[in-house]
Amino acid sequence: MSGTPLAVEHDHEHRRHGAHVHGVAALNLALEGNEVQIELGSPAANIVGFEHAPSSPDDHAALDKAVATLEDGDTLFRFNADAGCRMETVTVTSEMLDGEHDNHDGHAHNESEEHEHDHAGETHSDIEAAYHFECEAPDTLRRLTVEVFEAFPGMEEIKVQYVIERKQGAASLTAKDHVVRF
Amino acid sequence: MAILSLAWKSLLNRRFTALLTLASIALSVTLLVGVERLRTEARASFANTLSGTDLIVGARSGPVQLLLYSVFRIGDATNNLSWESYQDIAAHPKVAWTVPISLGDSHRGFRVLGTTEAYFEHYRYGRDRRLSFEEGQPFSDLYDAVLGAEVADTLGYQIGDAIIVAHGAGEVSFAKHDDKPFRVLGILERTGTPVDRTVHVSLEAIEAIHVDWQSGAPIPGLSISADQARAMDLTPKAITAFLVGLESKIATFQVQRFVNEYPEEPLLAILPGVALSQLWDLIGVAENVLLIVSAFVVVVSLFGMLTALLTSLNERRREMAILRSVGARPGHVFALIMGEAGFLTLLGVLSGMALLYLALIAGQPLIERRFGIFVPIGGPTPYEWGLLGAVIAAGFLVGSIPSYRAYRLSLADGLAVRI
Structure with a gap:
């Protein structure tokens, strides 16, 4: 059965659903050389409090604020100081952001319909943020303090997977215990 | 004072x-x-039972289960994964090497693992230690086998001994592949890992001993001799799992996502270090x-x-x-x-x-x-x-x-x- 043309590229997107648990987010961290890559993926509800496409000005304001907070990687992720890690780039992506500009040009009617629909709990949206850090002394990297809980009270648990050179590991963070020790 | x-x-x-x-x-x-x-x-x-491997890929199940059957040879796979999917993922530009694993048969209570020579080259345990041979060498002929240290010790095998592989993983099996005996070509040094309790043969050999089998039993009336099997196409149709090494560690999560979202077949890629620490938390x-x-x-x-x-x-x-x-x-x-x-x-x-x-x-x-x-x-x-x-x-x-x-x-x- 495998490899049959049935599985057309966009077809599977609709049928497959990753785990989407409100309150829980995933964080991946990889270090190689002096580069650190961090990916944070979370249900949008943890970050902005709703998951429908933004319709009201309030929604947009909340979303913009959340994106701005997410983009401040140096505040959200603090490495032990002697490692000298600085954020270089960040990208925040979400299906909720794709509609941002369309919202202003005459789809208002449709939007509100969709809005009600979403309240029935059928739509789930995720927000993903990818960070790129550079470290001066990657060998001394021992600790990562994750301040995501402070920034987003809707966040209850972050499941962390990390790859640091040859070492792989996992951790589970909560608002109380939000430090990863490598 | x-x-x-x-x-x-x-x-x-x-x-x-x-x-x-x-x-x-x-x-x-x-x-x-x-x-x-x-x-x-x-x-x-x-945590170092398996080191140097960036990802383990198998049919979709749970991370700990995949780790248990692929590394610890405990339990069985829910499904195999197709050879085509394996080829696809092995061809991903970030993938440096792969080691296919095929499980399912046993020899007197020890699991038989079908693999390629890449296993001896890339398998690492402890602090980056390679498998080394106490005696002999990796398999070269179709019907060669390499034994883990404990297998050789417990069953008292020497280089050149003939062994018969049994169908299935049970201690006592009535279905034996006795028409195609293997010859012991190598014995590995003790590692303190599940490798010690494993009989290694080539992927093609696993295919060869099953050519005249169907649904777990020999096909009546059809008997293909060991030498006839050599002439056949022995590319496997499916394997149990495979180990992946990457060009760069930073690509780990990218390749993991590629595998987990692979559209043609439901697959699971796990980070062995992460699954090992999850398992350790349990035990x-x-x-x-x-x-x-x-x-x-x-x-x-x-x-x-x-x-x-x-x-x-x-x-x-x-x-x-x-x-x-x-x-x-x-x-x-x-x-x-x-x-x-x-x-x-x-x-x-x-x-x-x-x-x-x-x-x-x-x-x-x-x-x-x-x-x-x-x-x-x-x-x-x-x-x-x-x-x-x-x-x-x-x-x-x-x-x-x-x-x-x-x-x-x-x-x-x-x-x-x-x-």
Whole structure:
């Protein structure tokens, strides 16, 4: 059965659903050389409090604020100081952001319909943020303090997977215990 | 200074009990720190059962399950994955190497693993150690087998012996691939990992012994001999799992997502280090129990010291009275007993550590050979210092009880001792 043309590229997107648990987010961290890559993926509800496409000005304001907070990687992720890690780039992506500009040009009617629909709990949206850090002394990297809980009270648990050179590991963070020790 | 020499002489006078107390403290400290060290190393060694592999890919199930059957040969795969999917993922630009694994058959209770020569080249365990051959070499012919150390030891196989692979993973199997015997070409050195309990053959061999089989039984009337099978196309249709090494560690999560979202087949990619630590969290309760038990042994030995000191107090009331008569204040009496408790504890901790290092130096090669756990002989870790500090503090705390009693007694008795 495998490899049959049935599985057309966009077809599977609709049928497959990753785990989407409100309150829980995933964080991946990889270090190689002096580069650190961090990916944070979370249900949008943890970050902005709703998951429908933004319709009201309030929604947009909340979303913009959340994106701005997410983009401040140096505040959200603090490495032990002697490692000298600085954020270089960040990208925040979400299906909720794709509609941002369309919202202003005459789809208002449709939007509100969709809005009600979403309240029935059928739509789930995720927000993903990818960070790129550079470290001066990657060998001394021992600790990562994750301040995501402070920034987003809707966040209850972050499941962390990390790859640091040859070492792989996992951790589970909560608002109380939000430090990863490598 | 005179009081110190008096205290020393008094202790010498009671040397038998003092030595026993000292020995029990020393042994308990050896046990406590030894257990702590072994447990740290066992954990590290467990996490290093498989090292250098960035991802393990199998049919979609749970991470721990995939780890159990692909690395520990425990349980079975829910599904196999198709050869085409394997080829697709192996061709991903970030993938440096892959090692396919095919499980399902056994030899006298040991699992048979079909793989390629890449296994011997890329499989790493411990701190980046490769598999090495005690004897022989990787398989070259279709019907060659390479045995793990324990398989060879337990079943007493030598290079050149013939072995028959049985269908299925049970200890006793009635369905045997006895028309196609294997020849032992290599025996691996002991690793302390599940590799020791594995019979390795080539992927093509797994295919060859099953060419005339269907649904777990030989097809009646169809018999393809070992030599006829050689001429056939032995590319497998499916494998159980495969190990992946990447060009760059930073691509780990990218490739993991590529596999998990692979549209043609539901697959699962896990980070072995992450799954190993999840598994250890499940089974690692035992290590904490060990540490707690050895902490209790320390407590018991300190109680032993308490008993010894308290019993000695009665014998020493006269001694105290004499000390008082030559000018010792009750505070001195307190310090005397306290000093003795502290001295015994400190000396106990010191000799306990000395004993531990002696045992480590003597036992290190043995532990490594037998269990694959390398216990480095280094200074105490901060956690071990903490344990030692706690023992010493507890020793002083315990010592304060008889000291206080002696202090009270010497106040009450003064110079007159009525025994």
